[in-house]
Amino acid sequence: MPPAATYQELGHGITLIDAQIQRPGLAACYLIQEGDRAAFVETGTALSVPGLLEVLEHKGITRDQVDYVIPTHVHLDHAGGAGALMSHLPEARLVIHPRGARHMIDPSKLIAGATAVYGEEAMARMFGEILPIPEERVIQAQDGDTVSLNGRTLTFLDTPGHAKHHFSVVDEAGHGAFSGDTFGLSYREFDTDRGAFALPTTTPVQFDPDALHASVDRLVDQGLDYMYLTHYGRVNDLSRLQAEQHEMIDAYVDMARAHADAGEGRHEALVEGMMALLVKRLRTHGCDMPEPRVRELLGMDVELNVQGLEFWLDHE
Template structure:
């Protein structure tokens, strides 16, 4: 990779490493160090791997001392680099949700799905090629599974709502949870004196609002101080963010239902309405960025969120 990876030590043996996907400040991975052993939570893409290894080397940690690679789910910005990373980590085991394990063993569907959405050339540019992981290097982490990471307990919670193959990782030593996409998106450009700004991610294809509400509350029920987000970095002030997540999940569902029968105009209408809502909330939160900058930062997620709402809405309407 051309640029040195941005990374930030967060205490508790946790280092946030930017995955250098899309732009700096959009996708986080985490290096967790416990004494002389290490684990990665999230991997970014195949293009992220050299940056992760560079930070590992900067920390003076031998590659054979990495015990685990832990994507929260198999979406490509979280797990696309898992196979490539593990080629450099001879003793590492991949810890993955039981529903996601088969896609790590045989990533042909993930590769085909990404190619169908982005085209082969764009997929290669963004994500690289997903490399299979040998089945004998995989640990399936079911709900409640606990891993002894060199004396540091890591507990896994099944957290559907964003995806059915999603778990979150409870790290009491770090006073927080690696929440993947379950606790939403919070970009540091939107931070104000009022704290972080958060909104849900409803990307295709498994958004389930009832399950997401329940998963958000389950994470909060662990009684910890921080969420280590994939998008982006660590946030506190969790009770307020919990309330914001619930409000916006309901608002997204309401706007989807309002435009359920808008036909070919539905996607564009929902994009405009969601963008307007998020801009209004960001302003109310105290964000002073120019509207054009906020629109640029939020635009990709708004488009993906609306796609996911559309898939959910079509399923709901088909079930009626």
């Protein structure tokens, strides 16, 4: 019987699994299989974990065959389920950016911060229980460090800009990098004959435009064919997307600075400005989706992006 979770085989031993967060096609986890060993990149939330385990079972991979769990950073849609997933994988070790390790070992600050934003009831409904991970099961991956998955090398690159605790995972066997949020968001609903449409994410509270520009270039400079995005799926045509990421990062910054002194109306002005920018770029990309549907799909991302821009404005 197939699992409840939606998954897609991408070749090269890589399986995309929908993390089942809010809507289909919003957030992905990846399973990498090399021979009889496996690793997860991203975990989704604790509520994603049953689906990940079902896919393992459906593919005939036992839980003790998983060697690594690798969130690209500790935001809850990427790492909120790490503790819950690790509790089912007796041989797995968590690989995490050094700046994020303490939040995985003791997630109390992550929990407190998210609870302050969402409230306890919504927190439980959206993210489930965030469990700590024993320190002895945690590997802190510095820039350039590698791990071997049954002889398959995974290389970790420090890629700040979206978050200081963000790395990307280069997988030469998969001809790509698992870029988390560094190479932007790209929802399949916006694909056209030109290919994928991607937009940068400036989610609070560590947006750094100069660092993000550099990280985008560093990823493309690896000479790979694909980026495996958390939001959502595999994209190619990296040179075009690279140029478009740079254009939009600059446009975000220009728009933020233009509204820096807008007072009480700043947030609303930035939300409308960013939505208008993205709708215009989608039209140029050949997307003819009705604007209300575009706003529905991008509303949450625009709101979070604007919060990130405002935090950056107030602290640069």
